[in-house]
Amino acid sequence: MNRVILDVKDILGEVGLEERYSFKQDFAPIKTETTKIEFVEPVTIDIKVENTGAGVRVKGHIKSALNLVCSRCLNEFSFSVDWEVDEVFSTERLPSEEVYAMENSVIDLGPPSEEAFVLAIPMKPLCKEACQGICPICGQPIDKKHRPHEEIKIDKRLEILKGLLKSEEENE
Ligand SMILES: [Zn+2]
Numbered sequence: 481m482n483r484v485i486l487d488v489k490d491i492l493g494e495v496g497l498e499e500r501y502s503f504k505q506d507f508a509p510i511k512t513e514t515t516k517i518e519f520v521e522p523v524t525i526d527i528k529v530e531n532t533g534a535g536v537r538v539k540g541h542i543k544s545a546l547n548l549v550c551s552r553c554l555n556e557f558s559f560s561v562d563w564e565v566d567e568v569f570s571t572e573r574l575p576s577e578e579v580y581a582m583e584n585s586v587i588d589l590g591p592p593s594e595e596a597f598v599l600a601i602p603m604k605p606l607c608k609e610a611c612q613g614i615c616p617i618c619g620q621p622i623d624k625k626h627r628p629h630e631e632i633k634i635d636k637r638l639e640i641l642k643g644l645l646k647s648e649e650e651n652e
C-alpha cells in the first residue's frame with residue numbers, strides 16, 4: 481500500500497486554518513485481487529487541507545497515468561486519471577466509509593488515492609474510443625500499419641490485369 485503522509489499540525493490551532501500542498505510522489509504498483517496496476521508517471525498531489533474542527537477536509541486534485549491493457553487490441557496504453565479530491569479525515573475513533581482516520585496530526589492520502597485510481601479504471605479499457613481491435617485474418621492490431629486484406633487481393637488482381645494488358649501490347 482502506498483502512503484502519502486502529511487503532518488497537518490500547523491493548521492490544527494484554529495478552525496478554518498488551511499494549508500496548500502503541491503508535490504509529486506512515485507507510487508509502487510497497486511496490487512488488486514486480479515491484477516497489478518503500474519504507474520507510468522509520478523503521482524501529482526495538489527491539494528488544500530482545511531481544519532474543520534473534528535478533523536480536516538482535503539480538496540484538490542491527485543493525478544497520474546496508469547499503464548492499462550486495451551480490451552480490444554491488447555496493446556498497453558497510458559490512461560490518465562485526475563481525481564477530484566474531497567475527503568474528510570477525522571480524529572474521531574470510528575472511521576466510516578466517507579471519513580478516514582487522522583492519527584494525532586497525521587493523515588495518509590495513500591489509501592484513498594489508490595482506491596480512486598482503481599475505481600477510475602473502466603470495465604473494458606480502450607486505448608482509444610475507435611480502437612478496431614485485432615484482425616481476425618492476420619491476428620495483428622487493426623491500426624495505421626494494418627492494411628485491409630481485401631485491398632491486398634484487389635491490388636494483386638490489378639497487377640495480374642496490368643500484366644495481361646502488357647503482354648497483349650507486346651503481342652500486337
Ligand atoms: Zn486498442
Ligand SMILES: [Zn+2]
Binds near residue numbers: 616617626
Ligand atoms: Zn489483418
